[in-house]
Amino acid sequence: MAHPQTVFAGTEFHGKSMLSVRRNTIAKTTLRTQLRQLKSTGRYDCFKLKPHPVYSVPYVWPCPPHLFWDSDCGKWIEAACYFLRDEYDEELDKAIREIVDMIRSAQCEDGYLNLHHQMVAPDKRWTNLRDMHELYNAGHLIEAALAHRDYYKNDLLLEPMLKYVTLIRKTFGRDEGQIHGYPGHPEIELALFRLYAATGHQDAYDLGRYFLEERGNPTGQDGKHYYVWEAEQRGEDPWKRPDPHPEYHSFWYSQAHKPILEQESVEGHSVRCMYLLTAVADMVYLEGQRTEKGLNLPILDSVAWSTALERLWNNMVDKKMSLTGGIGAIKQWEGFGIDYFLPQGTDEGGCYNETCASIAVMMLAERLLQANLDNPDRRYADVIELSLYNNIMTAMDLEGNTFTYDNQLASSAKTPSARSDWFEVSCCPPNLARLFGSLGGYIWDHGFSAGNTTAFINVHMYTTATLRFSPSADSSSPITLSQTSNYPWDPTISFTLSPPSTPVTLRLRLPAWSQNKYTLSPSPSSPSETALTPGGYLLLSPSYLAANPTFTLQLGGFAPRYIAPHPYTNQHTLSLARGPIIYCAEDVDNPWEDNHFKDVAIPLGEPVAEARRVYEKTGEEYVELETKCWRRGAVAEGRVQGGDPGLAAREVVLGEERRLVLVPYYFRANRKGRGMMRVGLLRG
């Protein structure tokens, strides 16, 4: 039950790869920056349950500003616990201990634990699952408790959370007298499955499965949709609703418009949707692991759930995902628009691409990869890598102090490319920290193939790191696999497997953009020593590895390439990518630009020059690209204002030719500039 949040500890990052540099920045700077924010805003000691002015400020219903404080603390604890395993840090350790003490003392006698309800609305427990985030907050605290236990080897946080889970299990379920509801913001489901996997706590599994199976039931409570019934119980006017619900009964906002198995497309709030589907994937995975006494609920129709997952995944990646891995075109509900509605910026009607949503995409994709480790499917690993290096990495500056919440592909006058110190709803910064803390869990998987005779390692991502695991519980000599590379800048990765005698099968991901081209050195001595798996991995057999415990893989397709969005997006643009890195143009490098690159065209196929650069403030290397561009000719030359909604169609006029410098999208908004940036340039 290899959740990345557990197995990451088997991976050691070393050397100066981009991933380890970023991890070090978070360990040394970001966690402290965030801790200062927790303290200065009142989050840090909120579980003292003392009055705070924020509890009475006017707010946008139903979201008081402190509604997610429990989860902010939870995510930070989780992140800090992950990083403490790399290196002890007294300040972080002390803070974790203090927060955990406060949480323990805050818990109600019956196990209930929720800041908002305890401080502001003690009589309103469980009366607004649709909006009030009690279960969401509980989920993040459960995840924190698991990370805490793994690091501290004690149950100081897990104990209250188990007590809370017991209360929730009693409260919700199919039985009479129980609430037939489920959280408006899914999260607890994936936490519950992780809790089950880590502790075998059967209540956790049952509850997670209940929430998934009940969700969207049109007649779940007294013959009504739960959110309809619940609103009636509150005496709520049917026309009262939070701003993200654009219309009466827009339950698709919370993926509750119909049962999950019947959902045809990803809808609504993108983070909610991804957390939900991550839990579904984990449930299917757990079913695959079921032993006779393993799980106490009826057998799951895994095929139906897997079919739904595949359908929703495909809908998302093919029709609702930006080139950078970002999802969620619509700001109002922080989520998905209709198929192929993927504008680049707010001046085109959308592009939200929340940082947390891409983190959640990684979590989902990892679970889907996990489902078939004998034949891993590179589609999932490709999307993990794309999301990580682009929509996620762009969300923090290189010095680790400032963040973005939404990540447009293009800036505009109203939405310049810029960063903030913190957010009132501050889910993204600590989410980023906990992802990087557990990043080792996304790099590779290991296990034993059928019959347990041969170990296997599937390498999903390339960096510089060492994986260490024991082939069996009593084995004294662990297997180690080291990879060394300057990825994502160079396509060559050196591997060393030891001890060389161990029979191991290796599968190395060939990214889709490599077009399955690679060079393996030394070459295999016979064709049967290597194979391309159906899922897109290069399989190295034990015999190859026995002969060549040290070898290098050079990925093909690494030259800069032009990519384009699906034509149905009406984005007639070209973007440049190199390996997993998506590029953008920024005004800092192109000081002549004055309109957010809205009229800048690049020609398909024009040679692209590469240059190695170093960002002086952090010493970090990156590759800059340079190509030819034009400004679009006068857009509406000779047009009379207010005279004609159409333009006489003419051949496209391209203005003066210029050189255009592009930098990685994650690198945007690090240097001073005028906030102008664009990923997709006109197809010239």
Added chain:
Amino acid sequence: MAHPQTVFAGTEFHGKSMLSVRRNTIAKTTLRTQLRQLKSTGRYDCFKLKPHPVYSVPYVWPCPPHLFWDSDCGKWIEAACYFLRDEYDEELDKAIREIVDMIRSAQCEDGYLNLHHQMVAPDKRWTNLRDMHELYNAGHLIEAALAHRDYYKNDLLLEPMLKYVTLIRKTFGRDEGQIHGYPGHPEIELALFRLYAATGHQDAYDLGRYFLEERGNPTGQDGKHYYVWEAEQRGEDPWKRPDPHPEYHSFWYSQAHKPILEQESVEGHSVRCMYLLTAVADMVYLEGQRTEKGLNLPILDSVAWSTALERLWNNMVDKKMSLTGGIGAIKQWEGFGIDYFLPQGTDEGGCYNETCASIAVMMLAERLLQANLDNPDRRYADVIELSLYNNIMTAMDLEGNTFTYDNQLASSAKTPSARSDWFEVSCCPPNLARLFGSLGGYIWDHGFSAGNTTAFINVHMYTTATLRFSPSADSSSPITLSQTSNYPWDPTISFTLSPPSTPVTLRLRLPAWSQNKYTLSPSPSSPSETALTPGGYLLLSPSYLAANPTFTLQLGGFAPRYIAPHPYTNQHTLSLARGPIIYCAEDVDNPWEDNHFKDVAIPLGEPVAEARRVYEKTGEEYVELETKCWRRGAVAEGRVQGGDPGLAAREVVLGEERRLVLVPYYFRANRKGRGMMRVGLLRG
């Protein structure tokens, strides 16, 4: 004070022009079809104030289905009165008399008159101006009363409406004890100015001006925005709001987000916005007509109001109007999206283009034309013509029985190109009828130039019709101008002015698409006899006309032309137009098409063949176009599902070449077909 609804009577349509054919259809068929709908739905005798099941059906707040019934009756009366002047019709006459009797008997003693409040909520008068449409309904009944008086030469309908206006004037205004509010759906303002112009009723002017000046005042009532104050008075939860308000306090939906003079762009519900600006333009026009004792309010800052009008007009035409003259990209609030957000169909995220909105654009443009009859600005007349022949004409089938409410530029699986018999909210069909009834008022203007020495006629639109007016009150011999043409199919218009001796200046609009090219026969004998006005009209001097009382104008630029949307719309498309007619492709003519022409490309500059066709059911002529097209090559060939949100950028592949037949957009959905239609085709 030449409102088209008054002066239309000076125009006689004759011959078989498209406009007169359509007018005849409405007179003979549509008005009866609509009368049947009024009767069968309960609208016809609603003013009997008898119980009806509709008053108690559950409805989408705050819009009970009968909320606009007053206005439906009003618009139908208005339309029928206009058409009765062409030819007496006993059925229509009898119906008008009956409805008017019922209205008279329904009015409250104090003058109040509103179906919903009288039947359902008698204690809720004036308590929800934002949503409940009392003033909107009153406005349409005022307009009906004016049309009724002009035809019947009695005050049977005007009398109760004047009584109602007196009550409204007492109720609303700046004084203490008066309500400092204004209608959520503007309409009454333009009706009040028309009432003032027709009757000199000073209350009407004052009230109209008050509504315009007060609108959007952030501190108008007890220091609060009126709609905030009003909602508080109702004890309304601040989070309760109708579906078209996507968020808390979205007052831009009703153009009440800020005072009109401060509005930078057209926002919200497009019909409301256009009715509002029509009233503003009329107010500015009336100020221009002010004599010392004419108006009893302080002098208006006409420059400020005109500047606002120009700014909002330009924003609309340049950034928020479809090629067909349609406005309103967003279905949820039936209105404007952000600048340049002009998708073609619902599968691209929008395109609403409500029929009523284009009718209201015509009304606004007509008022703006009126502001400067010495130098008419063809921008306004161009938009009038564009809207009429395309977005408006497409809203009724050629037989006059079925209608459209919203008019996408492209169909899709979820929104086929199709018509309906009627709508629950049925503003569009009677609005279309009253527009065609008063159409003569949009064709031309006449008057006397400074010093009253020379009459002038400005011809804004071409058709076959005669204008007749008296040069002075005591003149026995009226001036007549006849135009004869097969417009919009042929570019040649023959004119005859009589008596030939009258000194008249003629201005003939040269549409923008003519590029100021024309042929005048006979040619002027000296260059000074004609001129191109700054506003884009061909001026014919009295001396030319004295020498040539019969002449022909042949407009240039009439060959089929390619047009394109502004590049910032991200619509990489081409459309075909010929004269004022915008074309579309329909599956009936192109039976090979199976995807709503989404992948059909046409090349810029390819020759276009014309063919004259006759629609057999009505005998109506039209011009069909034919050109070359390709299907776009496999859109995502070789793509792995769920594998990659971007596509490898390749040269655009164009598939098999075909012939593409196009028909006028107004002609769509007249013949049986599969509902596939598109105006903007890929730029091949």
